[in-house]
Amino acid sequence: MTIDSGRRPAAGEPVGDVGVTRPGPTRRPTSRPAWLGQHLGTAVVGAVAGYAVGHWLGNQIASAYPNTAGASGLNDTAVVLGLAFGVVGWLAGIGALNYPLAKLVGREPVTPEPQQGWMRYFKYSTDHKVVGMQYLVTVLVFFFTAGLLAMAIRTELLTPANHFFGPDIYIAVVGEHGTMMMMMASSAVVGPLGNYLVPLMIGSRRTAFPRVEAASYWFFAAGYLVILTALPLGGFPTGWTGYAPLQTQSAGGMDSYLVGFGVIGIGMILAGFNLAVTIIHFRAPGMTWNRVPVFVWSMLATAALLTLATPTLVAAGLFGVLDRTAQTAFYVTEHGGSQFLWQNLFWFFGHPEVYIMALPGFGIVAEMLPVFTRKPLFGYRVAAAGMLGVALLSFFVWQHHLFQSGINPDMRPLFMLTTELISIPTGFIFLVGLGTLYKARIRMEVPMLFALGMYFNFLIGGVTGVFLSDVPVNVTVHGSFFVMAHFHYTIMGGLIFALFGGIYYWTPKMTGRMLDQKWGKIHFWTMFVFFNLTFFPLFIVGLLGQPRRVFEYAANLQVWNDISSTGAFLLGASFLIFVGNVVWTMVINPRTAPANPWASNGLEWQTPTPVPYFNFERIPVVLNDPYHYGDPEPAPVADLGAGLAMAVAGATADPSTGLDPR
Amino acid sequence: MLALLAAVAGLVVGTAMAFLRSAPPTIDFASRHQAGQPVDLSVQTVGSIGFGAHPSWVSYLVQAPDGKWVHSTLWDLPAHTRINVTIYQYDSGSPLRNQLLGRVTGTAGGDMTLDGKTTDLVDANSGNGVGHTFTVPTLGINVPLVGISHNAKNPCSAAPCTANYDHNTVRFSFVTPGVGQYPWQCFLPCGLGWLDGTGGPMQTIGYMDGFLKVVA
C-alpha cells in the first residue's frame, strides 16, 4: 500500500523543487541503485542480528540468577537485552546512527541526496512529507492488527462460560490489543498528519529537527515489532495498564510490553519536541498566533503533552525492567517497594496520554468544519484556549484512576474537582463546533460526516466521563465494562473518527489521488452505526456488573454481549470497505485529485501537488487566517510569491529561509 | 496480484489464530462412559515435567482411557456422574500460602484418603507439607495433596512417573454438576522462580490449571 506522491507531478504544474538541483556534498559522487543502500531490509537484518547479540549477552550475564536459571524457562535479562539491542540494530540498519556516529568520531557526516522514487518510503528520510506517509501506513497497520485482536476478544465473549481461547491466551490477547491500540493512538494523528501538515500549514520548508523527526518514526515502527514479540514470548496478563506486582510476576511477554512502551515513548518524546519547536520557531512571516490554523494549536498542545508526560512512562518502564531482571524492588511491597508507585507513575503519564489521543481529534474536526460550512471558525480563541486548558489540566487528574485503590482518601474530592473541571475546556470544543454550524451551508461530504460523527460519539464519551468522576458512582462502574465503553467512545469514537475524516480530507493533498466518495460515505455510515452497536451495549453490560478483562460473565448478560460482538464483527467489515477503497483508488485505478477538492483556504492547499521537496518556492508571507469563508471579497491567506509582500510585512530575516532541510 | 495478497493475508491470520488457539488436547472421559457407572480418573503431579516447552516446570498429568499418561489438564467428564479420582503425588511439599486450603471440601463425604488413611484436614506446617492442591473453586472442591519427603531416596525427576518412585496416593470422589466448563487449579504457590510463586506453570493451561469440561 505504498502511496507515491513524488514520481508523477500533475501535468502542467511546476515542480518547483529547488532543493533537488542544489549541489549536494560531493563525497558520494556516483549514485548507487536504491536497493543497495540502507533501507527497511537492512533495518530488519540489523534488528535480527541485534536481538541475537543481546540475547546471547543476556544469557552470559544472568544465566545464574534463580529466576532465569531454567526454572522459569525464560531468561528475562536475555529477552530485554535482545529487544534493546534489536532496536539499536534496527536503527543502525536503517542508517539513523550514521550522522551521530560520524559526528562522534569527528568526521564530516555524509549527507545523502534527497531521495526520489518509491524506495524513499522504505528509507531513513528527513523529508517531513515522507515521514508523514511512513507514519500513516504504519499507524494503519498498527490499527488493523490490534483491530483483529479486538475481534478475537469479542469472539471469546460471545458466550458466558464456553471458551474459544484458553484463559491464558485470552488475557494475552486482551493485553496485546489494548497496548497496541494505545501505542498506535498516541501517534495516530501527530505522526502522519502532524508531521506532514504542520510545516505546510505554518509556511515552513521543513520541521525544526528533521533527523529527530525521522528517528521518531523509526522508533515508532520498532515499537510495533517489539510489541508483536509479546505473543510468541508468552503474552502478558496485565492488560495495557501493566499493574505491578502482577507485572513482576508475568511471563516473557511482559518484557516486550516494557521495552515496547519505552521505545514508543522515546519516539513520542522526539516527535513531540520536534513539533513544538517547529510550531513555535518555524512559522512563516505574518503567521501570528492569531492566524495559526486551529489544527496547529491542537498539535502544539499535544506536542507539549508528549514532551512533558512521556518521560514518566519511560522511567516507570525502566523500573519495571529492573525489577524483572536485576531483581530490584521498586514495585514489590515485601521488599520495600510499593505497588502504588507504578499506579502513580503510570497514570501520571496515562492521563495526559488520554488527551494526547483526544486533542488531535478536536483539532482535525475544528479545522474541517469551516471548510464544509463555508463559515469562519466560531470562537477561534476559545478553541485554542480550550485545547491548552485541557492540556494543562490533564496533569492534575491522574488519581481518579485510583479512587478505589486504597490510596490516601482525602485526595478524592480534589481529583473529583479537577476531573470535572476538565469538562469545561472540553466543552469549548463543542461550543466552537456548534457555533460554526449556525446558519451555515453544511456540505455533507465524507470528511464532514466523520467530523459530525466525532461530535456525536465524543458527547457520549465525555458525559459518561463525568459519571466516572463522581466517586460514589465510580464505586460501581470503576473497572467495569462501563469504563471500557467510555474510553472507546472517546478514543475510537473521537480520535479514530477524526483520523479517518482527516485521511479522507487530506489524502488528495498527500497522495494526489482522491478516495472514492460514494464508498467513503458507505464506510462512514457502516462504521458509525456498527461502532455504536458495538460499544453502547457495553455501558449497560458494565453497569450490570461485568468487570473488564474477564473471560467468564453472568449468563444474563449474554444478549448484550452478543449484540456487541455482532457489532464488532460488522465494524471490522466496514474497515474492509476502507481498505478496498484505498487499494482501488490509490493503486489499481488511480484518479488524479483536483488541486483543492474541498475549496479550502488553508495554506497547505496552496502548494502544488505533489508537494515539492522544499514545500514553498519562496517562504510565504501570511496575510490572514485561513477561515475567511463567506466574505464577499475574501482576502488572500498568504502571498506565495513573497517579493513585494515581504517588504510590506517587514520580514526580511526569516530563520527558516536558506536552511537546508536535510 | 490481489489473489496473492489475499492468500498471504489469509495465511498470516490463519497462522496467528492457530497460534492463539494452541492448547493442550482435551482428554475424553465422557463419550465411552456408560450411564450410571462412575468414572475412574488417575492423575499424577510431578516436580519437573522433563519434556516440552518448559521441561523444568511442575505439572499435572492425566492417564487417558487408553492407559497412556498425557500432559493435559483439560478433561471431558460426563454430567451428574460420580468421579473417582486417584492422584499420585510425586512432588515434595511446603506450607500453603493460605492454611485454610489444608481442609478437604466438596468431596463425597467431605474427606479424602491419603495412602489409605481417611482424613479431612492437613496441617501444611508439619510433616512434609503440601505439594499441590486440586481445587475447583466454583464447585467448592479442595483437596490438599501432601508432599513427599524432601529427603526421599528415590524422587521422580521426569514425567511420566511410575509407582517405583516415592509418592503419596490420594483418593477421593466427587459428583459432576450439570454441563459447563469449570476451572480447576493448584493453590500452592509452586511456580518456582516466579514472584509469589504464582507465575509460570501456575498461569499456563496444561501445567497447574485446567478445565473440567462437563458434557451431557
Next chain:
Amino acid sequence: MPDAPAPRHFRRMVAVWFVLSAVTDPLFYFLAGPHIPPGKMTSSANGAQFDFNVLFIIALPVVIAVWVYLGYAIWTWRASRGGPEPVAGPYSRGHLGLQTGWISVSTVIVLGLFVFGTYELVVPAGAGGGEGPNPIWSPASKQILPVQVIAQQWMFTYRYPTYGGFETRNLVLPADTNVAFHVTSLDVIHDFWAYQLGVKADANPGQDDVAYTSTGSQLGRFMVRCDELCGIWHGAMYNTGHIESAAAFQSWATTQEQTLAATTKLLPPFAWTYTPDANGADGGFYPDNRDPYNKVEMYGAQKVTS
C-alpha cells in the same frame, strides 16, 4: 437572503429541547431510576444509585440539547437543500455573550456536581469505596461488624475477627448492621467488588484497605467479583455472598466458629495484614538465601519438620 421572514431558529430549538427533556427526564426517573444498579441493598448501593440518577437527569438535557442542535442544523442548513453562501457576519467569528454564557453555565454545572459528589462521598462514610488503612470518613455508630477479605490468586476468603477469627470461603452478613470490610491481599493487587452492596476496594499486598457500608432490611444473595486484573483466573474469581437476618447470621457464625475450630488453629493469628513470602514455595524470585519456611513468610506458616 430568503424572502420569507427569517425563522427563529433558537426559539424552535429551545422548544424542541424543552419538550424532549421535560418528557424524558421524568420517564427515566420513574421508570428506570428505581432499577438502576447497584440497587438498594445497602446504604452505599443506595447512594450510588441516587448519584447515578441525579447525574443522568442532569446529563440527559445536555445530551439532548447537543443532539437537537446538531439535528436541526444538519436538517435546516445542509447544502443539498440549496440556499445562498452564508455571510460572515460580525457574530460568525464569535459572540461574547454566548461564549460567556456557555462557559458560565458549564462552570456552574461542574461546580455543582463537585459539591454534590463530595457531599455524597463524605456523608455516607466513603460511599462504599476503599479508604486505605486510615479511613477519614466512617459511620457514626460504634457498632460495626469487621469482616476481613483476603484475596489471593485466585480466590476470596473471609475472616471474622469477632468470632474467633475463623476463615471461610462464604461471605455472610447480618441485616441492619454497619459493616467494615478490611480488604487485603496475599500476592498481587485484586479488587473486592461486592456488586449489589455498592462496595469496591482494591486488595493490596501488605495493606489494610477499609470500606464501609450499612446493610438494610433486604435479605438475599449478592455477587462478589474480582475487579482488578490479577492473572489467568481473574475472570473466574467470584463467589456469592448472602445477607441474612441478624439471628440467622449469629447462629451461622457461632456454628462456623465451632466446626472450623481445628482449621482456625492452623491459621496465623488474626492480623489486619499478612506478610507472605514473595518467593512462593521452595525458593523463588529474590535470591535471598533465606529459609523459605520462615514463620512470617508463608501467611504465618510454620517450618516443615522434615
